[in-house]
Amino acid sequence: MVRTFSELDLDVDLLAAIETKGYSRPTEIQAKAIPAAMDGLDVLASAPTGTGKTAAFLLPTLQHLIDFPRRKPGPARVLILTPTRELAIQIADEARELAANTDLKVFTITGGISYDEHAEILGKTQDLVVATPGRLMEYINAERFDCRAIECLVLDEADRMLDMGFGPIVDKLSHECRWRRQTLLFSATLEGKGVHGFTEDLLNEPERIEASPSRRERKKIHQWYYRCDDMDHKIQLLEHVLKSDESERTIIFLKTRERLAELREKLDSMQIPCCWLQGEMAQSARNNTIERFKSGKVNIMLATDVAARGIDIPDISHVINFDLPRTADVYLHRIGRTARAGKKGSAVSLVEAHDQAMMERIGRYMKEPVKERFVEEMKPKHKKPAFAVKKKKKKPMPGAARKAKKSS
Known part of the structure; x- marks a missing residue:
C-alpha cells in the first residue's frame, strides 16, 4: 500500500502543492487510482464524497501534462465532465491549487456564464478544461470548442450525470473525443444498469477500483441513532438535535421532494430557519x-440525495438522516460530508420501526453497528424489532463424497 505521495512518482512541483494544501498521505482511492492512471490505463472507480477522489484524477492528469509538455499554443488536452456548475468550479479551483507551481492553464465551461466570457476563454491556450456536458455541447455544435486535441477524458459523478439525463450528450462528447488515449470514470457507486451501460462504450479494459472511507476516517464521525415511535416523536427528536450546543452547520437528508416539502413547512411553523x-x-x-448555507446566513439545509451530489461544503457539524437511504453505500456517502479536513462530526439517524432492518444492514456493511442513544424524556414506547440473522444453508455433498464419508 502506498503510504506517501512521494512514492507515486509525482513531479516535485505537484508534491510541493500537495504539501501546501496540507495533504499528509494518500487516501485509499488516491493510492489505488493514481498509479493505474499514470500507467496509462483506463480507470473505473467508485468512491463516495470525502474520500479524496478529485485529487485521484487531477494528479495523474496534471502529471501527464507535465511529462508531455505542449509544443505550441492550442486547445485543451484534458477534459473533465461533471454534472453541475458548483462541482465544476470546485474541481477547477483544486486543479489550480495543485498546478500552482506550473504554467498549466485551467478553465471552466458551464452554464450561468455569458457567451462573451467563454469566447475569451476559448480563444486562449487551454491545458485542462472542466465543463458541464450541456454547455460544452453547445460550443462544440457551434464549432467553438475543438475536441481533437483531448488526450484524457474524465467523467466525475457519472451516476449523477445519468440521473440528470446527460447520458446521450456524454455519449456524443465521448465520440467527439474519440482520439483520446485514456478515460477515467468516477462514480459514487458502480451499481445499477445505467453506469454499466456507460462504461461499456466509454472505457477500454478499465482498472476497476472501489474505495470507501477508511475506518480511521469514519472514527472521526460520531454515529448514533434514535428510535422514533411516529412522526411527532421524530420531529421532537430532530428539534432536540438541531437545538443542541454542538449543532452548528447541519444537512438533513430526506428521500423525496414531497418529504422535503413537508419537513420544510414543519420547521417553518417551529420558526427554525432552513434552506433546501x-x-x-x-x-x-x-x-x-x-x-446562503456556506456563508452561514442559514445553518440548516434540507436535501435529497440526487440534489446534494457533488457539492462540497466545509465545516458540516451534523448530518441527520431524517429518512434512511435505500442502500448502505448511500448512507456512507451521506455521512462523509461531515468530519472533513481532519475535523470531527456527527451523523444522526432517526429510525422508525420499519427502518430498523436497514439500520442493521448499514452496520453489517460497515462491519460495526451504529449505536443507539436515548433522550431521557423522549424514550421510545415501542419495543425494538428483532431480526434473525439468516443462516446459510449447507450445500448437499455430492453423492461420491457422502458415500466416502459414511464408509470412513
Missing part, C-alpha cells in the same frame, strides 16, 4: 441556497 436543495431546481436557486 432538491431535484429540478433552477441553477440560480441552487446557487443561492449553497451561498
Whole structure:
C-alpha cells in the first residue's frame, strides 16, 4: 500500500502543492487510482464524497501534462465532465491549487456564464478544461470548442450525470473525443444498469477500483441513532438535535421532494430557519441556497440525495438522516460530508420501526453497528424489532463424497 505521495512518482512541483494544501498521505482511492492512471490505463472507480477522489484524477492528469509538455499554443488536452456548475468550479479551483507551481492553464465551461466570457476563454491556450456536458455541447455544435486535441477524458459523478439525463450528450462528447488515449470514470457507486451501460462504450479494459472511507476516517464521525415511535416523536427528536450546543452547520437528508416539502413547512411553523436543495431546481436557486448555507446566513439545509451530489461544503457539524437511504453505500456517502479536513462530526439517524432492518444492514456493511442513544424524556414506547440473522444453508455433498464419508 502506498503510504506517501512521494512514492507515486509525482513531479516535485505537484508534491510541493500537495504539501501546501496540507495533504499528509494518500487516501485509499488516491493510492489505488493514481498509479493505474499514470500507467496509462483506463480507470473505473467508485468512491463516495470525502474520500479524496478529485485529487485521484487531477494528479495523474496534471502529471501527464507535465511529462508531455505542449509544443505550441492550442486547445485543451484534458477534459473533465461533471454534472453541475458548483462541482465544476470546485474541481477547477483544486486543479489550480495543485498546478500552482506550473504554467498549466485551467478553465471552466458551464452554464450561468455569458457567451462573451467563454469566447475569451476559448480563444486562449487551454491545458485542462472542466465543463458541464450541456454547455460544452453547445460550443462544440457551434464549432467553438475543438475536441481533437483531448488526450484524457474524465467523467466525475457519472451516476449523477445519468440521473440528470446527460447520458446521450456524454455519449456524443465521448465520440467527439474519440482520439483520446485514456478515460477515467468516477462514480459514487458502480451499481445499477445505467453506469454499466456507460462504461461499456466509454472505457477500454478499465482498472476497476472501489474505495470507501477508511475506518480511521469514519472514527472521526460520531454515529448514533434514535428510535422514533411516529412522526411527532421524530420531529421532537430532530428539534432536540438541531437545538443542541454542538449543532452548528447541519444537512438533513430526506428521500423525496414531497418529504422535503413537508419537513420544510414543519420547521417553518417551529420558526427554525432552513434552506433546501432538491431535484429540478433552477441553477440560480441552487446557487443561492449553497451561498446562503456556506456563508452561514442559514445553518440548516434540507436535501435529497440526487440534489446534494457533488457539492462540497466545509465545516458540516451534523448530518441527520431524517429518512434512511435505500442502500448502505448511500448512507456512507451521506455521512462523509461531515468530519472533513481532519475535523470531527456527527451523523444522526432517526429510525422508525420499519427502518430498523436497514439500520442493521448499514452496520453489517460497515462491519460495526451504529449505536443507539436515548433522550431521557423522549424514550421510545415501542419495543425494538428483532431480526434473525439468516443462516446459510449447507450445500448437499455430492453423492461420491457422502458415500466416502459414511464408509470412513
